[in-house]
Amino acid sequence: MKTFLTTTALIALALPAMAEIKLGASISATGPAAFLGDPELKTLEMLVEDLNAKGGINGEEVVLVAYDDNGDPNKARTFATRLVEDDEVVAIIGGTTTGTSMSILAVAEDAEIPFISLAGAIDIIDPVKPFTFKTPHTDRMACQKIFEDMQNRGFTKVGMISGTDGFGASMQAQCKSVAPDYGIEIVADETYDPKDADMTAQLTKIRGVEGVQAILNPGFGQGPSIVTRNVKQLAIDLPFYQSHGVASDGFIDLAGADAAEGVRLPGTALLVADLLAEDDPQKPVVDAYKAMFEAKTGTPVGTFGGYAHDAFLIMTDAIARAGSAEPAAIRDAIEATTGLAGTTGVYTFTAEDHLGLDLTAFRMLEIKGGKWTLVQ
Amino acid sequence: MTPKNATLLALAILIALSPIFFPSSFYYRVGALIFVNALAVTGIVILTGWAGQISLGHAGFAGIGAYACALAPVHLGLHPALAVLLGALISAVLAWLVGRPILRLKGYYLAVASLGMGILISMVLNNERDLTRGPDGIDVPELGLRALLKDAGLDLSNGQFWYFFCGIVLILGAWLALNLRDSATGRALRALHGSEVAAKTVGMDVARLKLQAFVISAVYASISGSLLALQNKFITPDVAGFMHSVEMVTMAVLGGVGSVAGAIFGAAVLTLLPQVLTVFAEYEQLVLGLVMVLVMIFLREGVVPSILRKIRGRGE
Numbered sequence: 001m002k003t004f005l006t007t008t009a010l011i012a013l014a015l016p017a018m019a020e021i022k023l024g025a026s027i028s029a030t031g032p033a034a035f036l037g038d039p040e041l042k043t044l045e046m047l048v049e050d051l052n053a054k055g056g057i058n059g060e061e062v063v064l065v066a067y068d069d070n071g072d073p074n075k076a077r078t079f080a081t082r083l084v085e086d087d088e089v090v091a092i093i094g095g096t097t098t099g100t101s102m103s104i105l106a107v108a109e110d111a112e113i114p115f116i117s118l119a120g121a122i123d124i125i126d127p128v129k130p131f132t133f134k135t136p137h138t139d140r141m142a143c144q145k146i147f148e149d150m151q152n153r154g155f156t157k158v159g160m161i162s163g164t165d166g167f168g169a170s171m172q173a174q175c176k177s178v179a180p181d182y183g184i185e186i187v188a189d190e191t192y193d194p195k196d197a198d199m200t201a202q203l204t205k206i207r208g209v210e211g212v213q214a215i216l217n218p219g220f221g222q223g224p225s226i227v228t229r230n231v232k233q234l235a236i237d238l239p240f241y242q243s244h245g246v247a248s249d250g251f252i253d254l255a256g257a258d259a260a261e262g263v264r265l266p267g268t269a270l271l272v273a274d275l276l277a278e279d280d281p282q283k284p285v286v287d288a289y290k291a292m293f294e295a296k297t298g299t300p301v302g303t304f305g306g307y308a309h310d311a312f313l314i315m316t317d318a319i320a321r322a323g324s325a326e327p328a329a330i331r332d333a334i335e336a337t338t339g340l341a342g343t344t345g346v347y348t349f350t351a352e353d354h355l356g357l358d359l360t361a362f363r364m365l366e367i368k369g370g371k372w373t374l375v376q
Numbered sequence: 377m378t379p380k381n382a383t384l385l386a387l388a389i390l391i392a393l394s395p396i397f398f399p400s401s402f403y404y405r406v407g408a409l410i411f412v413n414a415l416a417v418t419g420i421v422i423l424t425g426w427a428g429q430i431s432l433g434h435a436g437f438a439g440i441g442a443y444a445c446a447l448a449p450v451h452l453g454l455h456p457a458l459a460v461l462l463g464a465l466i467s468a469v470l471a472w473l474v475g476r477p478i479l480r481l482k483g484y485y486l487a488v489a490s491l492g493m494g495i496l497i498s499m500v501l502n503n504e505r506d507l508t509r510g511p512d513g514i515d516v517p518e519l520g521l522r523a524l525l526k527d528a529g530l531d532l533s534n535g536q537f538w539y540f541f542c543g544i545v546l547i548l549g550a551w552l553a554l555n556l557r558d559s560a561t562g563r564a565l566r567a568l569h570g571s572e573v574a575a576k577t578v579g580m581d582v583a584r585l586k587l588q589a590f591v592i593s594a595v596y597a598s599i600s601g602s603l604l605a606l607q608n609k610f611i612t613p614d615v616a617g618f619m620h621s622v623e624m625v626t627m628a629v630l631g632g633v634g635s636v637a638g639a640i641f642g643a644a645v646l647t648l649l650p651q652v653l654t655v656f657a658e659y660e661q662l663v664l665g666l667v668m669v670l671v672m673i674f675l676r677e678g679v680v681p682s683i684l685r686k687i688r689g690r691g692e
Contacts, residue, residue, distance in 0.1 A: 026644070071515060071611045074604065075650070077404055082651070085402035098512040099612040110534065121512055164503060166511035194512075293687055332527055 004140040019326045020061045021090060023048075023315065024083030026104055027118075027308075028096035031070035035221070037096040039293075040118055041066060044093065046296050047312045051188075052169075057320050065089055069100055076100035080107035090325045092261070093284030093311045095119050099137055105132045107189045114318075114331040121170055125354040131331055135310040135344055137361055139171035139218070140178060142244045145266040145362040146216060147182035149173075149375065153239070155213040159188035159206035161199065161227060163219030166196070167245050171218035187212050194223050200230045207236050213237055220245030225254035232259035239264070244362070247271055248302035257370030264375065266362040270306045270343045271372045281341045285313070289343050303344070309341030378553045383637050387550060391543035394535075404535035411542035412603045414643035415549045417627045418636055421594025422553055423623070425634035426562065427589035428569035429479070430487040432621050433494025437467040438593045438601030439501055439616025443508060445514045445605045456519045460602040464595045471594035479586040480692065482572070486590070494621050503615035513612030516605045531628050538607045545603065549596060551637050555594060556592070557636075597624070630671055632678025668689055 021126050025044055051206040055342040056062055065087045069076040083089045084107060091114040094201050095101030105124065108115035109131050110217070117124050117134040124134050150158065158179070161174035167373035174192070179186055188209045189204035206215060207355065216237050217227045224246045232238055247267035252260050269282045273290045276283045293301045317340055318333035319325060337356065340347045347360025364375040393406060416438060425490050444463025454462060466621040470493075478489045500509050508514060522537040532540070556562045568575035568582050576582055605611040614620070623646065631642025646664070653660045675682035 072614055073610065074409075075612070076609060077608050077610075078409060078651070079654075080611070081405040082402045085535070086400040099614070100514055102610050103516075103608065123512070169505060169510050170512060 003040070007173055009059075009274075010019060017283065018334055019059075020063050021057060021066060021314065021319060022063045022087060024087060024089030024094075025064060025127075026068040026069045026076050026079040026094040026373040027066060028071035028093065028100060029068040031294070033097045035069040036118075036304045037068070037071070039299075040096060040308035041068070042297055042310055043289075043293060043305040043308040046292060047309065050292065050314060053228075057316055058323065060149070060325070062316070063232060065369065067095075069094075071097055071100060073097075073099040073103040075108060077102040077103040082289065084108070084111040084113055087111070088329065088367060091115070091315055091330055093118070093308065093315060095124075098124065098170070101134070102210065104149075107130060108132060109279075112331075112336055113327045114181075114315070115316060116334075117310060118307045120167065122174075123172050127166055128354050131327075133314070133334055133349065133356070135314065135342070135347075136309045137344065137357050138174070138355065139167070139243070141357070141362065142171065142178075142266050143175035143178050143218075144228075145181075145359055145364065146241050146243075146264075147179060148185050148202065148359070149264065149372045150184060150214055150241070151182045151363050152213075155239070156183055157209075157211045157213045158183050159209055159212045159215050159238075161188075161202050161206060162221045163192045163193050163194050164192045165221065165223075167220070167243075168219040168223070171243055175216065175218060192219075192223060192227070194219070194221055196223065197226065198230065199223075199227050200234055203227070203234055203236060205228050207234065207238075212238065214241060216241045216252055218243045222254060225251060227260045228255040232256075233261050238251045241265060244268075244303065247365070248304075249300045250302070252367060252370055257367075260370070262366065264364060267365040268344045268361070269327040269363060270301055270303060271365060272374055275374050282343065283339050283345055286343050292308050301343075306343035310344050310347070313342050314340060314347060329339045335369070379554055381559065382399060383554065384547065384551055386637075387640065390549055391540075392549065395539070401533060401535050404533075404539040406648065408535070408538040408542045408607060410640075410644045410647045411539075411546040412607070413602050413627060413647050414640040415542075415546050415603070415622070416555050416600035416624050417596045417623055417631070417639040417643045418546075418549050419593035420624050420628040421601075421633060421636055421639045422542035422565075422596070423589050424555065425595035425632075426557065426565040426569060427586050428572075429586055430484055430625070431490040431590070431593070432487050432625070433490035433497075433617070434495035434593065434597045434624050435616050435618065435620035436494035437471065437488075437597035437603070438620065439497050439613065440467045440470070441598030441601030442516075442611045442615045443501060443514075444598075445498035445602045446514045446611055447507065448518045454608060456517050457521075460599060460606075463602050464598045467594045467598035468591050471591045475587045475590040479590065480583045485588075486512070489620075491618075494616065494618060498616040498618070501616055508613070508628060512569070513610055516609050516611055518609065520605045542603055542607070545599070545642070547589075549599075552635050553596075561585065561588065579652065626668065629678060632681040633679065635681050635684075638678045642678070645679075 027041045028051040067079040093116050095104045095117040098119045101117040101119040101124050115132050120136050122138040137262035188206040193197045217224050221240035242265040244266050269286050273286045290301045318330050322327045323328040337349045337351050345357040350358040365372045366375050441463035445459045448459035449456050474493050478485050500512050626645050627642035632638025
């Protein structure tokens, strides 16, 4: 061990000009959450390469140490420990799922290393923990955005059909708790298993409820596509809302443009890059990310890769402003982030708010002719 | 020295001296994980290696142990250490209830029954949201032993504490298992594994012996789950997942299903491999599969017993 330390010290002495900033990441690039983690990891790798090509941060090269945690919280904790103790990174990005994020944040808080999570649940930043931040909106905000739209259209009675996975269950609970604020009554509350292949029974039950004016489907993965098809098959002629969990072109492909016609959901600016107003503060960053990601991977951008983009943007912006790669200085700089435009929204963090987004970050989208359109 | 004492001594020396070679304190975490897995796999050795029964639902018991530590302190006001015992008790009772009717039958019915039981436990943990908080997981209270040690003048880092604590629990677990092996019950278990008919004709209560082995191994799995939960201070239903059950059996088979040393070796290899293979994460499954296939072809009894046999064979 002594030899090891001496060698490291010698290398450090010999190469003083080659300063580098080590960022860590634990992402679920494979496993059940791969459809989230895969674009996230690709985004991070692409951005690091791009940043270094442009000269790094304040002239220092950025090195990304990324591990694949398979969506397993126990592995995520091990990798987070490895990033902190073994790789000695100055900050961590990652935690594709809520479970992995909760595991990583425990390690990050102990080691006092800034951590930006890519997962949705509000528990990650509520109560506020000093070193933990996150980029995606919470499911509570998605519910509020949807109910706001329903309120504008004069709906008061809503039927819900939710997935029993972590995402669906969490959003189901949040929607039920905020519904009264918008004068909305949940008149039906059905669930399905994410592996189910048919939800017509639940939908028939919802249709049978007297006075139901709209249907809301919190869920992610393939479930919502099947629900969307079933709604069409049953010819249910009610306004139909999906969640931000399916805000990607993959959803339209899976459900079919025909069945998805008229579906509304809260999404990010990224999905409607072409439709953004010229003076929209998010326009430049959304266009740049979309162009770079699509050129690099040949696949369309999605909301989830956007979360990783924003986390990297916030982190590198903070390191540049801090002028130092000390974890404590980075943390303070992240908390002082003001009006930073990302693909998900415009971030302003405070000591009490480690999410930094408000409802304006969501755009209400409607699918028309197999394309996303903005609801005015 | 008897082989039993030799195994325990070697284990104790390994656990005590390995930290000297750790390049960073991250390796305490890996060590603690190895010990936690090895404890569960020691239970599998008792059940599969000695009693000849297969369980595909042992992660369910780990889940019970883990969630007992998460829930009992909050809802029942129990100290986390007592919650570990409560989890073990619940696992034992459940194993007894499931095993009692099943183990009267011949053949591999236990594999199917335990598979179903494991999946049921995992479903309950996922779906009883009001209690378990569902798939997003739940916080686990601090054990508090580390703070006590600090007051007593022994200041260990979190990683160091769990490394040595899990190490000591593993030595205890291995000691109990090895004692059991040499007891009348252990000999009877191995006899019935050799030939159930012969064991029966000499008057052994075969069903009762198998049931004992199943209950004991369930307690091992439960305590292993508890240690994991207390160490991570956060647990999700993944701990009770089917893949975790398969992992336990795989570790036992790789190291040598009839040997406690083999169990620890198997747990060590399969816990370390993913850490070593992070550079080629995409090929991790491939390498794991290849290792298993090669072991099954060339070292049929598992790595440790096969190698021991070779060494002894040469000596004779």
